[in-house]
Amino acid sequence: MIIAALSIGSRSSVLAITLCLAASIGSYLLWANERHVRLGTRPRLWLSRVYLKNVIKTDGVHRLSLGSYFEIPEACVLIAIPCWIATDDPLVARLVMLAAATVFLITTSLLIFNDHTWFNPDETDPPAWHEIFRLLAGPITALPVCLIALPADWGPNGWLAALAISLMPLAVVGSRISDTDLIMRTLSDLVQEESHAGRELVISEMHGALSTNLRLIEQRAREIREISPSLYELAVSANSRLRETLTLGQIGRYSSTSVQNLEAPVLTLARAVGAKANINITVDTLSAGDRDLARLVLNDLVGNALNAGAGAIDVAIALDEPCVAISVTDDAPAMADGVWKTPGTSSARLEARLADLSGSLTTVQDGANKTVIARWVPESECSISQNDQVSTVDQGPGESAVAHGWRTSG
Amino acid sequence: MVGVLLVDDVPGERANFEQAFGRDLTVAPSIDQLNEQLRRGLMWDLAFVDFNLSSQTSTGLTALLRLHHERPATQTVTYSQFTESGRTLYAAAAHHWFKASALMDKTKNDPGTLVHYRDSICNGINPTPLPWQRRLQWAPLIDNLLADASWVRVWRALRDAAGDMALVAELLHVDSSSLRGFKDRATEAAIQFNEKFHDIPHPGRTRNKKGILAAFAAEHRHFLTAPDLSTVMSPGTRRRS
Numbered sequence: 035m036i037i038a039a040l041s042i043g044s045r046s047s048v049l050a051i052t053l054c055l056a057a058s059i060g061s062y063l064l065w066a067n068e069r070h071v072r073l074g075t076r077p078r079l080w081l082s083r084v085y086l087k088n089v090i091k092t093d094g095v096h097r098l099s100l101g102s103y104f105e106i107p108e109a110c111v112l113i114a115i116p117c118w119i120a121t122d123d124p125l126v127a128r129l130v131m132l133a134a135a136t137v138f139l140i141t142t143s144l145l146i147f148n149d150h151t152w153f154n155p156d157e158t159d160p161p162a163w164h165e166i167f168r169l170l171a172g173p174i175t176a177l178p179v180c181l182i183a184l185p186a187d188w189g190p191n192g193w194l195a196a197l198a199i200s201l202m203p204l205a206v207v208g209s210r211i212s213d214t215d216l217i218m219r220t221l222s223d224l225v226q227e228e229s230h231a232g233r234e235l236v237i238s239e240m241h242g243a244l245s246t247n248l249r250l251i252e253q254r255a256r257e258i259r260e261i262s263p264s265l266y267e268l269a270v271s272a273n274s275r276l277r278e279t280l281t282l283g284q285i286g287r288y289s290s291t292s293v294q295n296l297e298a299p300v301l302t303l304a305r306a307v308g309a310k311a312n313i314n315i316t317v318d319t320l321s322a323g324d325r326d327l328a329r330l331v332l333n334d335l336v337g338n339a340l341n342a343g344a345g346a347i348d349v350a351i352a353l354d355e356p357c358v359a360i361s362v363t364d365d366a367p368a369m370a371d372g373v374w375k376t377p378g379t380s381s382a383r384l385e386a387r388l389a390d391l392s393g394s395l396t397t398v399q400d401g402a403n404k405t406v407i408a409r410w411v412p413e414s415e416c417s418i419s420q421n422d423q424v425s426t427v428d429q430g431p432g433e434s435a436v437a438h439g440w441r442t443s444g
Numbered sequence: 445m446v447g448v449l450l451v452d453d454v455p456g457e458r459a460n461f462e463q464a465f466g467r468d469l470t471v472a473p474s475i476d477q478l479n480e481q482l483r484r485g486l487m488w489d490l491a492f493v494d495f496n497l498s499s500q501t502s503t504g505l506t507a508l509l510r511l512h513h514e515r516p517a518t519q520t521v522t523y524s525q526f527t528e529s530g531r532t533l534y535a536a537a538a539h540h541w542f543k544a545s546a547l548m549d550k551t552k553n554d555p556g557t558l559v560h561y562r563d564s565i566c567n568g569i570n571p572t573p574l575p576w577q578r579r580l581q582w583a584p585l586i587d588n589l590l591a592d593a594s595w596v597r598v599w600r601a602l603r604d605a606a607g608d609m610a611l612v613a614e615l616l617h618v619d620s621s622s623l624r625g626f627k628d629r630a631t632e633a634a635i636q637f638n639e640k641f642h643d644i645p646h647p648g649r650t651r652n653k654k655g656i657l658a659a660f661a662a663e664h665r666h667f668l669t670a671p672d673l674s675t676v677m678s679p680g681t682r683r684r685s
Contacts, residue, residue, distance in 0.1 A: 242498075245525070246456035246550075253460070253554050277527075285662075305527040306549035308576030310643045345575045 049119055053111055060108045061138060064101070102146055109139035113179055117186035117196075125192045133199050136179050140203050143175040147207070148214045171211055175203035230285060237283045241276075248273045263383065267330055274299040274329040293317050293351070296328055300349055303336050310346040311336075317351050317358060321413040327391075328360060331408045334380050335362040339406075342366035357393060357409040365403055384408065446562055449491040451478060451507045452523070453498045457550070461492070464558035475502040475510070482514045490562055491515075492523040492548065495534040496666070504534065505676040508542040512682060519545040519565050523553075530667025532641045533586060535576075537667075540583035541682055546572045547580065582640035588633035590677050598626050599661055599668040607658025627653055634660040 063085045070077050077083050085101070112135035116128040123131075147168055167174070179200040188196045248269070255262070255269035278295040281287050289295075297313040304311035320328060328351065339347050344364035351360050374397065375381045385395040393410030448465045450458065453473045461469050470486060472478035474497055491511055495504040504524070511518050522538040524531045526549050538544040545565050548557070564571035572580070590596065597616060605611035609627055613620035631653045638644035638660070647656065661668060675681055 242454070246454045249551060250456055250459055302525075302527045302551065306525075306551045307573035308526075308547075308579050309573075310575070343574070345578075 053115055053119070057108050057112050060104060064105065064141070102142065105142040105145075106139075109135060109142055110178055110182060112138055113182045117183045121187065125189060128188075129192065129195050129199065132183055132196060133202075136199055136202055139175060139179060140206050143171060143203065143207050144210055147171040147211050168211060172204040172206075172208035175207045176201055179203060234283050237280055241280055244276055248276055259380075259383075260378070267326070270333045271326050271329050274333065277302050291325075293320050293325070296325065296332065296351065297349075299329065300332055300336050300347075303333070303340055304347060307340050309340055309344055311349065312347070313349045313351075315351045317353055320358065324358060324410075324412045327387075327410065328358070330387075331360050331384065332362075334384050335360065335406050335408065338380065339364035339366055339404075342369070354409060356411055358412045359407055359409045361405055361407040363403050363405040368399060368404060369397075446490060446566060447486075447488040448562060449481075449486075449488040449511075449518070450523075451491060451497070451504060452494040453496070454494075457494070457553070460553050460555050460558060464555035465562070472507070473497070474499060475506050478507055478510060482510065487515065488518045490521065490545075490565055491518050492521045493538070493544075494550075495524045495531060500671060502672050503670045505537065505670060506672045508538055508544070509672075509676050509682065512542050521545060521561060521565070522547045523550065525550040528666070530664040530670075532579075533589070533637075533664050533667040535580065536583040536586040536637075536641070537676075539580045540586050541676070546570055547576050548572075579641050582636070585633055585637045585640065589630060589637060590673075591629060591633075593674050593678055595626060595630070596668070596674040596677065598623065598630075602657055603661040603665050603669070607654040607656075607661070609654070627657070631656050 063082060066077060066079075066082050067085060070082075077085075113132065116123070116131035116135065120128060120131065179202075180197075183196050183200045184193070186196070252266075252269040252273045255266040259266040274296075275290075277298040279290040281295055281298050282290050287295075294315055296315060300313055301311055332349065336347060336349065339362055342364070344366035346365050348363040349360070351358070353359070373379065375385055375395070381395065388395050388408055388410045391410035393408065396407050396409075398405045398407070445468055446465075447470065448461070448468055449470050449472060450461050451472045452458075455473075458469075458471055461471075470481060470488065472481055491507075493504045493507045493511070497503055497507070504522075508520060511520060520538065520542060522535050522544045524534060526532060526535060526547075535547055539547070546561060548561060548571075561571045570577065590599075598612060601612040601615040605615060609623050610620050613623055634656055635646055638656075639646055667673070
C-alpha cells in the first residue's frame with residue numbers, strides 16, 4: 035500500500051500502479067489473516083476466508099504452504115517496482131518503496147522459517163536440509179533483494195542506501211528466527227511445568243475430596259464382606275484406583291491405567307506400617323477386569339502379610355502361561371495351622387474366586403519366608419479359548435451366557 | 445475417662461474417632477480452634493495430630509508445638525497418611541522434636557485400632573508398628589537435613605531451581621560459595637534419610653548431588669515448604685519455659 039500510494043502520488047507509470055494495487059490485495063490478505071490468527075477471530079470477508087482456509091494453512095509437513103508460492107513472487111514484483119519501473123520517481127520515494135517491499139519479503143520469510151513445521155523442539159532428528167535452510171534464512175532472504183535491487187540505476191547517492199536496505203534481511207531474519215527458537219525452547223518447559231502444576235492441583239483437590247471417604251467406605255465394606263462381597267470389591271477397586279490416579283502427580287506419569295501403577299496401592303499398604311516393599315511387574319497389559327481382580331488379590335495378600343507382622347514384602351506380577359500370577363513373599367511369622375483357607379476366611383473367598391477363573395491360590399514356606407501365589411487365566415486368554423470353543427461347536431443360545439457367566443464375580 | 449484430641453481438618457476423619465471414643469473426643473479442625481480449646485482449659489491425655497490442616501499459615505507442626513508448651517502431659521500420636529509428600533519427614537520431626545509417643549497411618553484408623561492405641565499408650569506401650577519403630581530410630585536425621593533455620597529457605601529455593609545451586613544462590617541473593625556447606629551436608633543427610641526411611645539404596649561414589657537434592661526437595665516439598673517449619677525447627681522455640 036505504501037508503494038501504491040507513493041506510485042500514485044508521484045504519478046508513476048500505469049503498469050507500476052496496477053502491479054502495486056494487485057500486490058496490495060495480497061499484502062492486505064496477509065495482514066488481515068495475521069491479525070485474525072493473533073486475535074483468534076474468524077475473517078468475515080469471503081476472499082479472506084478462502085485465503086485462510088486454503089492458502090496459509092499448515093499441515094505439519096516440511097513444505098511451503100500454498101500462500102508462500104504467491105507471496106514470494108509478489109515480494110519480488112514489489113521490489114522490482116521502485117528499482118525498474120518507477121525509476122522517474124524521486125530517490126527518497128523509491129528508497130521508501132524498496133524498504134517497504136523488503137519488509138514485506140522479510141515478513142514472508144519469517145512466516146516460512148518460523149512456521150512450527152520448520153522448528154519443533156520435540157523433533158529429535160530433523161532433516162539436515164531443513165536445519166541448513168533455517169541457518170541460512172537471512173542470506174536466502176537478502177539474496178533476491180540484492181539481485182533485483184542492486185543492478186538498477188540508483189544514481190551516485192542512492193546505491194549505498196539501496197545496498198543497506200537490501201542487506202536488512204540478513205540481520206532481521208536471523209535474529210528473529212534465533213529469538214523464536216529460544217522462546218520455543220523455553221515455552222516447551224514452561225507449558226510442561228504449567229500443565230503439571232494444573233494436574234497437581236486437580237489431583238490434590240481430588241485427593242482431599244475422595245481419599246477419606248473412599249477409605250472409610252472400604253473399612254465399612256470390609257465389615258459386611260460376608261453379606262455383600264461385591265460391595266467390598268467395588269470399594270477396594272475404587273480406593274486402589276484413587277491411589278493409582280494420584281501417581282499422576284509425579285512428573286513423567288501420563289496414565290493411571292498402566293499395569294505399573296498397581297504398585298501404588300501396595301506401597302500405600304506397606305508404608306502404613308513402615309514395611310519395606312519391593313514390587314516387580316513384568317506384565318505389559320491387563321484388561322480392566324483383570325486389573326480389578328489384581329487389585330483385590332494384592333489388597334488381600336499384601337494386607338494379610340502386613341497384618342501378620344511382615345517387615346518386608348516382595349510382590350511380583352508376572353505371566354505364568356496361560357495365567358497371570360501374583361506372588362507375595364513376606365517375612366511374617368508362619369501362619370497358624372487351620373487358618374489358611376478355612377471357610378469364611380478371606381483366603382477361602384479368594385481361592386473360590388480364582389477357581390472360577392481356572393486359577394488357584396497356593397502357598398510355599400521357604401525357611402523364614404512365606405510366598406503366597408494367586409493365579410488365574412486372564413480375560414484375553416478366556417476370550418481366545420471361548421472363540422476356539424465357538425468355532426468348533428455349534429453355538430446354541432445358552433453358550434454365550436455360560437461363557438460370560440464364569441467371569442461374573444461371586 | 446481418657447480425653448482424646450483429634451487435630452484434623454477433614455470432617456470424615458471424625459467418624460471412626462467418634463465411634464471409638466464417643467464423648468471423650470474433642471476435635472480441633474484448625475489451629476485457631478485448638479488455641480480456643482487451650483484457652484478454655486480443655487485437657488487431653490492423648491492427641492492425634494495430622495500434618496495438613498488446609499491452612500496457609502500452619503500445619504500439624506504448630507499444633508504439636510502448642511501442645512508441647514501448653515499441655516506437656518498430653519501424649520501425641522503422629523497421624524497422617526505416610527505415602528503422601530513430606531509425611532515421613534513429619535513423622536521424624538514429631539518423633540525427634542516433640543517426642544511423639546506413637547505413629548498411626550490414616551489407613552489403619554478403624555475404631556478397634558484407635559482404642560488399642562489409646563489403651564497401649566496409657567499403659568506405657570508403644571503401639572507403633574515395629575517396622576516404623578525401627579525407622580524412627582533414625583528420626584534425628586531431621587536435624588542434619590535442617591541444620592540451620594536458613595536452610596528452610598534453601599530447600600524451598602532448591603525446588604524452584606530444580607537442584608541447581610547457582611540458581612538457588614541467585615534466587616536467594618547470596619554468594620554460591622556460601623551454599624557449599626549446605627550442598628555437601630544436606631546431600632549426605634538426604635541420602636541417609638532416603639536409605640533409612642524410603643529404602644532407597646546408597647548411590648555410592650557416583651552420586652549426583654544436584655539430582656539427589658532436587659528429587660528430595662520435590663518428594664518432600666509439602667514438609668519443606670510448610671509455612672511454620674522455620675518457627676518450629678528452632679530449638680529455642682521448642683524449649684519449655
